Amino acid sequence: MPKVSDDRLAARRREILDGARHCFAEYGYDGATVKRIEESTGLSRGAIFHHFKDKEALFLALAQEDAERMADVAAEAGLVQVMRDVLARPQDFDWLGTRLEIARKLRTDKSFRDAWLGHSADLEKATLDRLERGRASGRLREDVPTEVLVKYLDLVLDGLITRLATGQPTDDLHAVLDLVEESVRVSR
């Protein structure tokens, strides 16, 4: 067997993730069958499951990527900016709708939930750190504990994703996000 370079492996892994993301967005978690993932990645199941143990692992890897990207934005510019990014390019977040379909799985499958919540924890940590910095610089309101503010922003993000995933309009939410942003800041 020829030795496959690390670059080649990384590129292959990238192809699989991108194809699978489209596939989940289009067909949902259950609808994204192995056959459809083969079609959308242009690769055989052998090649796909060489990189990822199973569909669940592939799905969680995508969730991990998102969480990392969101955590980067949250660390730099805050969770409200993450939400503004979602509003600005809803099509990039299409596949997040799938996370609604896995609600039952999250509720009933402990190891799946643990893996999933591990990613959320990264995002929460990044948000918390940024808020703490905001507090240090006097931008953040003083009368509510930072953890409450994080949970609040998190709840709004969940609402936003749900709204997007159910096909409701989101272009009227910019003013709502202004209100959310303001409500974590020092007194108006």
Added chain:
Amino acid sequence: MPKVSDDRLAARRREILDGARHCFAEYGYDGATVKRIEESTGLSRGAIFHHFKDKEALFLALAQEDAERMADVAAEAGLVQVMRDVLARPQDFDWLGTRLEIARKLRTDKSFRDAWLGHSADLEKATLDRLERGRASGRLREDVPTEVLVKYLDLVLDGLITRLATGQPTDDLHAVLDLVEESVRVSR
């Protein structure tokens, strides 16, 4: 055939709705097969579909009941109180998790979405009316249009239901709802 009284019909309808609610909560939308709905209602499919055209109609009737109940509370005490009720008795709202599973259907099935959004409109109207009264009595902040406040509260409710449906803890959300409530009121 003996004539069945209106009371009897109403009681039967009630039985079907209660049984179906449990069935949806336990198995989800797709998992709530006709056979399982028969089991949880203790009635035959003939009896069930005498009252409701199909599973979709049954599901929408339950959504309508919820929307009416929430609209009553929202009209009287506001949408934040609706959310406090959800936090106080999460088990009563178990079945709402199903609404996440139908996200795809909402997104892709226009007539289903129209029926569903019709119920949301009632709740939105009740919330809007209550906010307008709050504005008249000087409790509501003046610097944000009422429609923006309604959308804001609605978004938080969506987040709350999502959190509940994915089995995440909700008992730490009381302080978050205090913040939400305060953020629609006149300046702190």
